Amino acid sequence: MVQAETFSRATVNSNGAILLGRRFEIDSFAGRPIRVISHFHSDHTLQLSKSKRTANHIVATYPTLEALRVLGQSLPEEKLLPIEYGRSIAFEEEVLTLIKSTHVIGSAQVLVELPDGIRVGYTGDFKFPGTNIMRDLDVLIIDATYGDEFMVRPFKREIDLLFSDLVADLLSKGKPVIVKGYHGKLQEAMSILRSYGISAPFVMPEKVFRLTEVARKHGLKINDHFSEKSDEGREIIESGWFIYMSHANARNNVIPSTSEISLTGWFFASPIKKIYENGKNEKWIVALSDHADFEDTINYVEEAEPKTLIVDGYRTSREVAENFAKNVEKRLGIEAKVMPNQ
Ligand SMILES: [Zn+2]
Numbered sequence: 001m002v003q004a005e006t007f008s009r010a011t012v013n014s015n016g017a018i019l020l021g022r023r024f025e026i027d028s029f030a031g032r033p034i035r036v037i038s039h040f041h042s043d044h045t046l047q048l049s050k051s052k053r054t055a056n057h058i059v060a061t062y063p064t065l066e067a068l069r070v071l072g073q074s075l076p077e078e079k080l081l082p083i084e085y086g087r088s089i090a091f092e093e094e095v096l097t098l099i100k101s102t103h104v105i106g107s108a109q110v111l112v113e114l115p116d117g118i119r120v121g122y123t124g125d126f127k128f129p130g131t132n133i134m135r136d137l138d139v140l141i142i143d144a145t146y147g148d149e150f151m152v153r154p155f156k157r158e159i160d161l162l163f164s165d166l167v168a169d170l171l172s173k174g175k176p177v178i179v180k181g182y183h184g185k186l187q188e189a190m191s192i193l194r195s196y197g198i199s200a201p202f203v204m205p206e207k208v209f210r211l212t213e214v215a216r217k218h219g220l221k222i223n224d225h226f227s228e229k230s231d232e233g234r235e236i237i238e239s240g241w242f243i244y245m246s247h248a249n250a251r252n253n254v255i256p257s258t259s260e261i262s263l264t265g266w267f268f269a270s271p272i273k274k275i276y277e278n279g280k281n282e283k284w285i286v287a288l289s290d291h292a293d294f295e296d297t298i299n300y301v302e303e304a305e306p307k308t309l310i311v312d313g314y315r316t317s318r319e320v321a322e323n324f325a326k327n328v329e330k331r332l333g334i335e336a337k338v339m340p341n342q
Pocket residue numbers: 039041103125
């Protein structure tokens with residue numbers, strides 16, 4: 001059995017805060033001196049207003065902080081400590097490093113090295129392969145959003161191509177195409193479409209546009225993109241040949257009858273599926289995910305070989321997290337446990 005002391009150095013509390021070492025609270029509040037934000041998604045900025053008041057420092061990558069401002073967070077400038085991937089900061093005897101993860105622009109894993117040689121880490125949300133593996137950890141806390149055995153996308157290596165083909169096909173019908181997804185995934189989708197040669201202009205709401213500018217500034221290749229509020233944006237909408245990038249929860253009044261594609265990780269049966277057709281309107285789903293599926297999450301743990309694994313059961317359903325922990329123990333022989341404790 002793992003010593004209770006191990007878990008005092010790495011745990012998930014009942015607020016969904018990931019606690020590493022003695023000083024760090026990650027992605028939610030615990031009253032500790034340093035708040036770390038793994039990425040800008042709202043389930044990772046929980047109770048930020050409390051941390052803004054009580055923490056001495058708020059640590060995140062530059063793009064994460066820029067994206068949070070675009071999304072409407074007001075951040076206390078005097079407390080912000082932006083750091084680059086791979087740079088370490090020592091807070092007395094505890095050393096923090098943010099390590100790149102492939103999920104959304106700016107997303108990071110968190111590594112903390114403790115004075116007695118103990119190393120603990122948190123993946124945050126991630127895609128794998130593509131995310132650097134944290135090795136030699138005493139405790140790894142992992143996100144297992146798709147941690148159930150059936151959550152495998154066998155087509156995941158071809159999905160970018162299939163998505164681009166679908167968009168090209170729908171555009172060839174002479175109608176605009178709406179692509180719906182979450183912040184971060186929309187920017188990834190635009191960069192995929194450009195890399196596969198889709199040249200139709202992108203039009204989007206102002207907030208999506210500003211987030212896209214953050215993504216471009218930090219290296220994502222996206223061009224010919226316009227805010228719907230700009231003169232060019234309005235002209236392009238008039239022209240009728242464009243791709244409209246919409247947040248998953250938004251209602252679009254701007255665009256008339258058209259083809260709509262929803263990007264979702266919660267689909268495993270096939271890469272693309274038409275779910276609705278009525279006259280000129282058709283709706284599709286595309287299984288483009290910004291999370292590792294079951295197989296990839298297991299692969300990460302297998303390669304990382306932590307001494308102990310903790311599965312975040314706060315952001316993932318308890319049942320999925322429990323199943324993932326069981327699978328890790330059975331397949332890899334690594335002790336695994338779900339936290340927070342019930
Ligand atoms: Zn996320």
